[in-house]
Amino acid sequence: MPIIVEKLTHTYMPNTDNEFVAVEDITLTINDGEFFGIIGHTGSGKSTFIQHLNGLMQPTGGSVTVDGFDMSDKKQRAKGRALVGMVFQYPDYQLFDSTVLDDVSFGPKNMGLDEEEAKQRSIEAMRMVGLDPELFAEKSPFELSGGEKRRAALAGIIAMRPKYLVLDEPMAGLDPSGRREILATINSLRDELKCTVIMVSHSMEDVARSAERIAVMNDGRLYALGTPDEIFSRTKELISLGLDAPQTARLAQELRERGFEVPEDIYTNERFVSWLKGRMNDA
Ligand SMILES: Nc1ncnc2c1ncn2[C@@H]1O[C@H](COP(=O)(O)OP(=O)(O)OP(=O)(O)O)[C@@H](O)[C@H]1O
Numbered sequence: 001m002p003i004i005v006e007k008l009t010h011t012y013m014p015n016t017d018n019e020f021v022a023v024e025d026i027t028l029t030i031n032d033g034e035f036f037g038i039i040g041h042t043g044s045g046k047s048t049f050i051q052h053l054n055g056l057m058q059p060t061g062g063s064v065t066v067d068g069f070d071m072s073d074k075k076q077r078a079k080g081r082a083l084v085g086m087v088f089q090y091p092d093y094q095l096f097d098s099t100v101l102d103d104v105s106f107g108p109k110n111m112g113l114d115e116e117e118a119k120q121r122s123i124e125a126m127r128m129v130g131l132d133p134e135l136f137a138e139k140s141p142f143e144l145s146g147g148e149k150r151r152a153a154l155a156g157i158i159a160m161r162p163k164y165l166v167l168d169e170p171m172a173g174l175d176p177s178g179r180r181e182i183l184a185t186i187n188s189l190r191d192e193l194k195c196t197v198i199m200v201s202h203s204m205e206d207v208a209r210s211a212e213r214i215a216v217m218n219d220g221r222l223y224a225l226g227t228p229d230e231i232f233s234r235t236k237e238l239i240s241l242g243l244d245a246p247q248t249a250r251l252a253q254e255l256r257e258r259g260f261e262v263p264e265d266i267y268t269n270e271r272f273v274s275w276l277k278g279r280m281n282d283a
């Protein structure tokens with residue numbers, strides 16, 4: 001079953017002088033098995049929005065239903081939350097145990113699995129995210145690099161086998177090769193676990209290749225929702241909203257402004273190269 005969000009609004013510190021509407025009137029459905037991207041400028045409400053998907057935050061208006069469970073109802077929320085694995089924006093917040101293995105198995109143990117099963121699942125999860133258990137199980141989480149910390153945080157969530165995997169800026173702060181590796185890991189996890197992936201990013205490049213549908217947030221509102229083709233055909237508009245457009249999309253846009261007829265659906269390197277080859281053959 002899908003995640004259904006209806007007229008979701010979240011106001012921080014309501015009825016005070018500091019009242020702030022961070023998410024406003026968002027209605028959308030995330031389908032089973034979908035890779036759903038969420039992009040938007042900094043402060044557009046992405047993190048606030050996704051924290052409603054596991055019931056960490058409560059709507060101040062509207063509703064969120066996960067797999068049929070109403071997340072505003074206390075009892076149903078517990079059931080819905082068990083299906084949603086959330087990897088937070090800052091992985092350090094999630095790592096606090098003395099070894100990586102202890103850290104990864106914290107979630108599965110908390111689910112009520114016995115020690116041995118939690119350990120088995122955690123070791124399997126470490127392999128899946130590309131952290132060799134032989135090398136990493138006994139390390140301190142604080143010895144890990146940025147990319148390894150992301151992987152460890154991801155493993156701790158995967159070990160709980162969530163139906164919905166929610167990732168908040170999983171590539172932020174990593175270098176280009178680290179970004180590519182994490183994205184490849186996320187894609188292979190999705191194939192293996194058949195889970196729904198919801199990935200937040202302020203960079204269009206990150207979501208351009210993987211997401212099947214993309215929601216664009218702007219000032220707390222849903223600005224646009226569509227396939228990558230639909231969304232990136234509006235690159236110029238998105239740049240004006242403060243988003244990082246994929247480099248290729250920027251280049252294509254610049255060429256258009258100089259009078260070249262570059263089709264709107266050229267926003268990845270692969271497409272750009274094949275378009276260019278076509279042009280060269282024509283010439
Ligand atoms: N606890 C809070 N109290 C008051 N305002 C908050 C709180 N948390 C976030 N905000 C504000 O709500 C808005 C949306 O914040 P949010 O973190 O959801 O944005 P974001 O799109 O995730 O941004 P980023 O790309 O920087 O992670 C921002 O203006 C932020 O300052």
Ligand SMILES: [Mg+2]
Nearest residue numbers: 046047048089
């Ligand atoms: Mg955020």
